[in-house]
Amino acid sequence: EAGVTQFPSHSVIEKGQTVTLRCDPISGHDNLYWYRRVMGKEIKFLLHFVKESKQDESGMPNNRFLAERTGGTYSTLKVQPAELEDSGVYFCASSQDRGSGNEQFFGPGTRLTVL
Amino acid sequence: GQSLEQPSEVTAVEGAIVQINCTYQTSGFYGLSWYQQHDGGAPTFLSYNALDGLEETGRFSSFLSRSDSYGYLLLQELQMKDSASYFCAVRSDSSYKLIFGSGTRLLVRP
Numbered sequence: 197e198a199g200v201t202q203f204p205s206h207s208v209i210e211k212g213q214t215v216t217l218r219c220d221p222i223s224g225h226d227n228l229y230w231y232r233r234v235m236g237k238e239i240k241f242l243l244h245f246v247k248e249s250k251q252d253e254s255g256m257p258n259n260r261f262l263a264e265r266t267g268g269t270y271s272t273l274k275v276q277p278a279e280l281e282d283s284g285v286y287f288c289a290s291s292q293d294r295g296s297g298n299e300q301f302f303g304p305g306t307r308l309t310v311l
Numbered sequence: 312g313q314s315l316e317q318p319s320e321v322t323a324v325e326g327a328i329v330q331i332n333c334t335y336q337t338s339g340f341y342g343l344s345w346y347q348q349h350d351g352g353a354p355t356f357l358s359y360n361a362l363d364g365l366e367e368t369g370r371f372s373s374f375l376s377r378s379d380s381y382g383y384l385l386l387q388e389l390q391m392k393d394s395a396s397y398f399c400a401v402r403s404d405s406s407y408k409l410i411f412g413s414g415t416r417l418l419v420r421p
Contacts, residue, residue, distance in 0.1 A: 231409075238412055239411040239412070298344065
């Protein structure tokens with residue numbers, strides 16, 4: 197079974213540019229989460245999809261961040277325009293619906309650097 | 312606010328036992344999870360405690376005391392490959408989103 201994959205693994209952009217991160221969850225997992233870890237700090241929740249619907253986007257920092265999950269499969273997270281404080285590692289995770297939802301399967305993350 | 316506290320670094324010798332503590336302050340509590348992350352890798356699930364007591368999985372055990380808002384991860388017979396960061400995380404409501412601690416970096420020495 198393939199794990200959660202994320203693309204790209206690294207991205208270096210300049211302030212003001214746009215970046216789109218992609219996450220492919222484990223096949224069949226309805227729940228998809230985005231998290232972010234800023235240097236040395238805790239991993240922070242951004243949002244949660246159940247299939248194509250946003251279940252909880254309380255962690256999204258501001259309206260420069262836009263997440264989509266069309267068709268309930270892969271998801272994208274767009275940052276536009278990027279600011280210096282957006283630098284960090286963006287993780288995607290997925291889990292099955294209910295029951296085993298306590299175990300989240302994480303991808304390796306996308307390391308975003310905004311210069 | 313919601314917060315989890317865990318030590319930033321722990322060093323131990325190969326073959327020894329190490330305990331990583333986690334205290335939490337959250338608006339609600341459904342369970343405490345532990346994740347392991349090697350440098351540059353994906354966090355991987357280790358354990359989940361919803362009820363008080365000890366859960367054992369091989370060399371790793373996890374403990375929870377809800378009355379003390381406290382848990383720990385116990386690693387026995389340490390191996391070099393256990394050198395990694397360990398995160399505690401709380402599920403604070405009926406959704407499955409996790410609130411993470413800042414992580415504990417474990418260094419296992421020969």
